[in-house]
Amino acid sequence: MNETHENGTGMFGGADEANPLMRIQEKMGGMFIAWGGDGGEFTGVPLVESFDEYYAEYAAIRQRVGILHMPQRTVVKMRGSEACDFLHRMNTNDVNGLKVGESNHALLLNQKGRIDVDMIVMKVGEDELWLEVDQHNASRLIESLDKMIFTEDIEFEDCSDQLEHIALHGPAGVKLLEKLRTQETEGLSGIELWEHREVKLHGVDCRVYRRDDAGSLGLHVLVPRDALIAIYGEMVRASGWEAGAEVDAEWAEKRREGLRGRPIGWMAYNTARIEAGTPIWMIDYGTDSLPAETGIIDELVSFTKGCYLGQEIVARMHSRGHPKRILVGLKLDADKIPVAGSAVTEEKNGESAIIGGITSSTASPLLGNQSIALAVMKWGKHRAGSKFSVVAEEASIAAETCTLGVM
Known part of the structure; x- marks a missing residue:
């Protein structure tokens, strides 16, 4: 992921189209990174890196509610009488077993069993799926x-220019949405993991699914693009946050009485999701990865369903016991943070041997700002408690493997 710490839309091609909130978020103090891009140019999707209050933003995730616009996400709709059965035969997870209102995390593989696309599958109707x-x-x-379609009754719709994703992370997420919900629609109290519901927010039909990827309650709201600015604004207002507000007794009283959330x-999200042990597609695993290497195979793969594209390789790997490498967590004995791509090494016969590589890293507020990371490690070197070294900020730092997540 390309990144920058400067504002201004000039570095992003088609910024307003890729992120309709960008100019508003700039006025809110947002600083941007580019998701994706080509050849080092900042042509990817612009998303806010921070509103220059990182620790307050992280605290909102853990204690109140943080509002995160995710313009890098989109939805593909599948419709047709054979849509569910067809996708069930194509991807790694159980689609036919889903009830309307349920969802799961799945992969589309190539014939070599490597990952082609990572997706969240939502069953919206008997003949309709949202991916x-x-x-x-x-x-x-x-x-x-x-x-792969021959005669099946299936049609696709790319909703990249129709739907936007706003994620609410934190224990007060339901309370925030209740402030926006039109009362004649179903509320979100008691929503279960991987459940999704249609909810009218600020008078607009939206879909909300639950995935706790940051280690707190996570509500993911799919919003019509033409209502994005209005709904995002209402969410921010309902959270009690004001851009450039004067911090005085009146402001403090309003914050105490409100949700004390914020954009x-x-x-901040990246720190929280690494603490939670949530790997991200194209950051921690990608098109060169096998499902067994992701560290979350039980979430991604059903071993009780029938055949699907790449299934023979997955089954063979499962029966043989393990992959050659796997994603795990690391704790470092310092506050220095290794960058993605840094080698994990061990001393052997007086020489340093590479046995893994860092994919994500952060300083963990939960551990007193101790550095933690996700890393792809050779099998046999991945077991919790194994001790190695990582280069961080030009220093060799002792590191210990752990399970994904420190929560």
Whole structure:
């Protein structure tokens, strides 16, 4: 993921189209990074890195509610009488077992068993599925599935210019949405993991699914693009946050009486999701990865369903016991943070041997700002409690493997 710490839309091609909130978020103090891009140019999707209050944004995730716009996500709709059965035969998870209102996390593999597309699958109706994917994968997903259709009754719709994703992370997420909900629609109290509901917010039909990817309650709201500015604004107002507000007794009283939430950026979310042990597609695993290497295979793969594309390789790997490498957590004995791509090494016969690599890293507020990371490690070197070294800020730092997540 390309990144920058400067404001201004000039570095992003088609910024307003890729992120309709960008100019508003700039006025709110947002600083941006580019998700994706080509050849080092900042042509990717602009998303807020932070609103220059990182610790307050992180605290909102853990204690109140943080509002995160995710313009890098989109939805592909599948419709037709054979849509569910067809996707069940194509991806790694159980689609036919889903009831309307349920969802799961799944992969589309290639014939070599490596990951082609990562998706959230929502069953919206008996003949309709919503597949949430990275913006850069929408056309690939449609092309890959379309070429497998012979006579099935299925049609696809790329909703990249129709739907936007706003994630609410934190224990007060339901309370915030209740402030916006039109009362004749179903509320969100008691929503279960991977459940999704249609809810009218600020008079607009939206869909909300639950995935606690940051280690707190996570409500993911799919909003019509033409209502994005209004709904995002209402969420921010309902949270009790005001841009440039004067911090005085009146402001403090209003914050105490309100939800004490706020808009957040990628930096705070990234810290929280690494603490929670949530890997991200194209950051911690990608198109060169096998499902067994992701560290979350039980979330991604059903071993009780029938055949699907790439299933023989997955089954063979499962029966043989383990992959050659796997994603795990690391704790570092210092506050220095290794960058993605840093080697994990061990001393052997007086020489340093590479046995893994860092994919994500952060300083963990939960551990007193101790550095933690996700890393792909050789099998046998991945077991919790194993001790190695990592280069961080030009220093060799002792590190210990752990399970994904420190919560």
